[in-house]
Amino acid sequence: xxxxxxxxxxxxxxxxxxxxxxxxxxxxxxxxxxxxxxxxxxxxxxxxxxxxxxxxxxxxxxxxxxxxxxxxxxxxxxxxxxxxxxxxxxxxxxxxxxxxxxxxxxxxxxxxxxxxxxxxxxxxxxxxxxxxxxxxxxxxxxxxxxxxxxxxxxxxxxxxxxxxxxxxxxxxxxxxxxxxxxxxxxxxxxxxxxxxxxxxxxxxxxxxxxxxxxxxxxxxxxxxxxxxxxxxxxxxxxxxxxxxxxxxxxxxxxxxxxxxxxxxxxxxxxxxxxxxxxxxxxxxxxxxxxxxxxxxxxxxxxxxxxxxxx
Amino acid sequence: xxxxxxxxxxxxxxxxxxxxxxxxxxxxxxxxxxxxxxxxxxxxxxxxxxxxxxxxxxxxxxxxxxxxxxxxxxxxxxxxxxxxxxxxxxxxxxxxxxxxxxxxxxxxxxxxxxxxxxxxxxxxxxxxxxxxxxxxxxxxxxxxxxxxxxxxxxxxxxxxxxxxxxxxxxxxxxxxxxxxxxxxxxxxxxxxxxxxxxxxxxxxxxxxxxxxxxxxxxxxxxxxxxxxxxxxxxxxxxxxxxxxxxxxxxxxxxxxxxxxxxxxxxxxxxxxxxxxxxx
Numbered sequence: 001x002x003x004x005x006x007x008x009x010x011x012x013x014x015x016x017x018x019x020x021x022x023x024x025x026x027x028x029x030x031x032x033x034x035x036x037x038x039x040x041x042x043x044x045x046x047x048x049x050x051x052x053x054x055x056x057x058x059x060x061x062x063x064x065x066x067x068x069x070x071x072x073x074x075x076x077x078x079x080x081x082x083x084x085x086x087x088x089x090x091x092x093x094x095x096x097x098x099x100x101x102x103x104x105x106x107x108x109x110x111x112x113x114x115x116x117x118x119x120x121x122x123x124x125x126x127x128x129x130x131x132x133x134x135x136x137x138x139x140x141x142x143x144x145x146x147x148x149x150x151x152x153x154x155x156x157x158x159x160x161x162x163x164x165x166x167x168x169x170x171x172x173x174x175x176x177x178x179x180x181x182x183x184x185x186x187x188x189x190x191x192x193x194x195x196x197x198x199x200x201x202x203x204x205x206x207x208x209x210x211x212x213x214x215x216x217x218x219x220x221x222x223x224x225x226x227x228x229x230x231x232x233x234x235x236x237x238x239x240x241x242x243x244x245x246x247x248x249x250x251x252x253x254x255x256x257x258x259x260x261x262x263x264x265x266x267x268x269x270x271x272x273x274x275x276x277x278x279x280x281x282x283x284x285x286x287x288x289x290x291x292x293x294x295x296x297x298x299x300x301x302x303x304x305x306x307x308x309x310x
Numbered sequence: 311x312x313x314x315x316x317x318x319x320x321x322x323x324x325x326x327x328x329x330x331x332x333x334x335x336x337x338x339x340x341x342x343x344x345x346x347x348x349x350x351x352x353x354x355x356x357x358x359x360x361x362x363x364x365x366x367x368x369x370x371x372x373x374x375x376x377x378x379x380x381x382x383x384x385x386x387x388x389x390x391x392x393x394x395x396x397x398x399x400x401x402x403x404x405x406x407x408x409x410x411x412x413x414x415x416x417x418x419x420x421x422x423x424x425x426x427x428x429x430x431x432x433x434x435x436x437x438x439x440x441x442x443x444x445x446x447x448x449x450x451x452x453x454x455x456x457x458x459x460x461x462x463x464x465x466x467x468x469x470x471x472x473x474x475x476x477x478x479x480x481x482x483x484x485x486x487x488x489x490x491x492x493x494x495x496x497x498x499x500x501x502x503x504x505x506x507x508x509x510x511x512x513x514x515x516x517x518x519x520x521x522x523x524x525x526x527x528x529x530x531x532x533x534x535x536x537x538x539x540x541x542x543x544x545x546x547x548x549x550x551x552x553x554x555x556x557x558x559x560x561x562x563x564x565x566x567x568x569x570x571x572x573x574x575x576x577x578x579x580x581x582x583x584x585x586x587x588x589x
Contacts, residue, residue, distance in 0.1 A: 024491075028414025030491070031492070042457065043435055043461055046438035110327065132538060134520075139560060157358065194583065272437050273440070285433065288434070
């Protein structure tokens, strides 16, 4: 392939050899320039602006902006809506992350052990990862509808009165978490499958020769320790992904009923783009950013200390 | 886990368990399609029959197609995804090549900036970007949907890693042939980077076809609505409680990517799980 891509113009060779280090430096700068400009304009400056905004009382359409220091953050602490939103987000992550990780691990071990249908099962469980979340959320809205939804129709048939999944404050967060698990499990499954493939088969055979008879003991002594780096990675990426829950809330509950499903990004969205309190919204964004950075820091800390196999 | 052929009983139990769970996972799709083929009164009877009585009806689909500009929504989705991908590649491929293979002053700084950028979720710059685009009067345009995503530090990082592994001789040979650095990028490096580019393309298209957060901010009204927005609009303006029509609209907007996934399953899994590490 490389030969085909190269026109043979050997005559110009001396000129290009003479170009030297300065030419290379110029070329390097020239090639990074487009990315550099868009990086500064679309990522660096807006991010800095968002951080600065968090310390102002800026509202869209307001005549002037004042620097108010940490006033927004002081207001956040006293804002019942925000505190509920933060708590809901933590509960949501606390359900979705462990359940989707444990579920994906079990599925990965089962799929790895089967001799047929591997690709089919992987595709089935991965399907939600690529499906339009808004479209699937409306499908869940129908499935979980209190009167005409198939889930409650099924429960009625077996003699149980199903709850109003998405419209009762007792069950709404749980229902959203369930949808979140359904969306996340396939992604984690694929990461675990990749991790499992990397474990040499001889190790399991060696363990068996050494008298480790039960499958569970082999998992505990061989698979689990060697899967450590993968697991750690899956844990942090799942937490970071589920802190960003937005679509299902925006489509199904708008944070309701009575703020029972209010989550960080949705609160940030309504403060910023419905009430146009951009300064306050930026403060929420900053809280969100600190949580995400904290999770990433946790990953590198643990990674430095614990990972022995990669 | 078993290296010797395991007992057929265990294998059967595994297959049965995976099969049942898989079926449960597919329930939202099955019911979505089933409801989209049922007339409204049958949906309201809440029967557990998956097959619509009397073979089903396409009236829900006809209704969606008659009521809203479906082709326009899908076209918007295509334009936005293609536009974003084009710019991402145009910016990231040369930058990734320069960081991987060229010596230039500030290279470490550029790479540091890329690593720093990887830490910031795209929700963070959203507020100032909205203010800027609104000030320019660009909201509700393709530009407002495309521009904020044109820079992908993740793409730069990915291509840098990939290009580092390419042999230097390839580039030297091209230089001896008198090629400039820009044509080296597009005519020598790019053909060799197709696996990485394909994986990234899938990652990018899936992310932006499915995104709701930014379109919800940048667009109001039908003219530039993406498929995700279209479903929201359809529910609030036309369908209401008519789940048949709503499910039909959801099927239409969800189908393109799902079909693409079913056709190129392996590539999708690679593209998203190995590329999508950033999440």
